[in-house]
Amino acid sequence: MKKIILVAFFLIGVSVSQAQELKWYTDVKEAVKVSNKEKKPLMLFFTGSDWCGWCIRLQNEVLKTPEFGKWANDNVVLVELDYPRRVEQSEELKKQNNELQHAFGIQGFPTVFFAKGTISKEGKVNFEGLGNTGYVAGGPSAWLAVADPFVKNAGMTETKKTKSKSKKA
Template sequence: MKKIYLFVIFFIGIVAAQAQELKWHTDVKEAMAVGNKEHKPLLLFFTGSDWCGWCIRLQKEVLMTTEFKKWAKDKVVLVELDYPRAVPQTQAIKQQNFELQNAFGVQGYPTVWFATAQSQDGKVNFKGLGSTGYVAGGPVAWLEVANGILNQK
């Protein structure tokens, strides 16, 4: 009986932990399909994940927090557009990220753009809603800025 009880507690813990995990898309077309289906904007996170100190700080202080995870599940579709120095990427991902960096005029990291996207005649049209980056003050301060951007649409 004790083993069954421990198994049930362990299983509930695993399910709860998985429920807190977010899906970060790396394929923007896949993310667009989800966003359009769920009627949610994209959160495009332009990052240098393995070298950018402010990107790593934003990840730790905001993007990995419980508050952000709860907010993101309801509000946005997450897209990570990474520009690493040591982590290998496919040529297709590198090309996609380069094109999006140019399309959104990203010149520094971290940059977070909120956008909607539609595909028409094989071309993707983005509507930028606004952008931000690292915001001091943890998840509360960052989410205040993000909600301000999203509430303008």
């Protein structure tokens, strides 16, 4: 009987930990496709994962918490744009991340941008910015209080566009 209970607890623990694991995309075009399919905005996390103290704090205090995990799974497609100093990256990934850093005017880390993305017929990614933030003291609730309006605006923006298109028709 004890073995059955232990196995049950183990299986529950495994399923809970798998449910909380987040999918972070590094390929922006792939993330945009998922974003459009799921009708969720992108959350672009610009980070120096192995050297930036504030980035590491944001990860530990917010991005690795169950509260954030639930919110992220329900509301956004996560994209990590990393600028490490000690971890090797492919030239393609470095190029993509540098272009995005320039396009968004990133001057400090961490920076988190919320955006909608589209891919043109030529394969170029275009973004519609929804807002940005960085490290916010106070844990996940304080950070989510700042981030949540950007995500809610994504839905409102879509509704306004739909209305304005129907007026033109």
